[in-house]
Amino acid sequence: MHSAADLPAATGRDGRPIHPVLLPAAAPGESAEARPLAGVDLNLLVTLDALLAERSVSGAARRLHLTEPAVSRALGRIRKATGDPILVRAGNAMVPTPRALEIHAEVHALVQRAHAVFAPVGAPDLATLDRTFTILGSDMLVAAIGVDLLDRLARQAPRVRLRFLPEPTPSADPLRDGTADLEIGQIDSTAPEIRVETLGEDSAIAVVRAGHPLTERPLTPQRLAAARHVVASRRGRLHGPIDDALATLGLRRAVVASVPSHTVALALVAQSDLVGVAPRRLGRDRLAALGLVPLDLGLDLPSLSLCLAWHPRFDADASHRWLRAQVRDVIRGSITQSEF
Secondary structure, three states: OOOOOOOOOEEEOOOOEEOOOEOOOOOOOOOOOOOOOOOOEOHHHHHHHHHHHHOOHHHHHHHHOEOHHHHHHHHHHHHHHHOOOOEEEEOOEEEEOHHHHHHHHHHHHHHHHHHHHHOOOOOOOOOOOOOEEEEEOOHHHHHHHHHHHHHHHHHHOOOOEEEEEOOOOOOOOHHHHOOOOEEEEOOOOOOOOOEEEEEEEEOEEEEEEOOOHHHOOOOOHHHHHHOEEEEEOOOOOOOOHHHHHHHHOOOOOEEEEEEOOHHHHHHHHHOOOOEEEEEHHHHHHHHHHOOEEEEOOOOOOOOEEEEEEEOHHHOOOHHHHHHHHHHHHHHHHHHHHOOO
8 A cells, every 4th residue: 555655646737736635544553454544545536436437537637627647647546546447448448347337336426425525504405304403491482482483484494393491400501512402582501612692682571460459550669579479480599680679779579489480470470469570572462461461660670681592513504504593583573573
């Protein structure tokens, strides 16, 4: 087997050498079977494909934009590597050997697959795309965008499925470990490589049932603090930004329950005098459908960033890019429609 130094360099039409791509030689003591391609110039496959298609050194040279001597030298190396003449002269033409005919289709397929590996990623075939994507997000946000998002997918990619999961625990990082494709809303991942795109800002509002005493006159911090509250916290927290804002005014509210989801919290609010909190993005119409009335909190609270996050392993994934575009559009549309 020739080493890289023994192989004559092919040259282009400008006379400059074309450097072959070589696999590293086998390590000392490593068997040939363990490294069957050690030292093989993989560019010879491209030349062999052209030679078998053109059945002519000059024709292959034109196809590859190489000089005839370069292709002739490559043919010599191919013959040495395969132990077969590959092309033999028959009068003024060259004809393939039986071995050449046997491997022609396989060589062409290998070259085509190699080109596909290095080709830029194109748009996915949505009609045949069959894939399940996992999205992390709060139940409130999923309820706000789920119908529109699923309608889009049904029209564009009917075989795509979505798996919505609650936001992760502090010790988990599903984006990094690959168990989730996207996270939406307020991003929990702390991995520094995670891509985070801010889509908009949201704010918190108080929600009560229709006819609640707090709806009878303007809501003040004092009246808010005097009410009984339920909070939604996947981690069971009883304290949050509202409590901090009230504390600056010398006030403290009574949180009587913490539940794991906004859906449960709003159900309790709808059937009692409890006060809940919801993101403004739900919009007046959605809250009204639950029999709830939105109230401005009148407190200096931090805004809620609505973000889209993913791991950079999916940057060039065409199907993932398409999904990100759909989620991005739906969330931005929800923010716009939900303003009141």
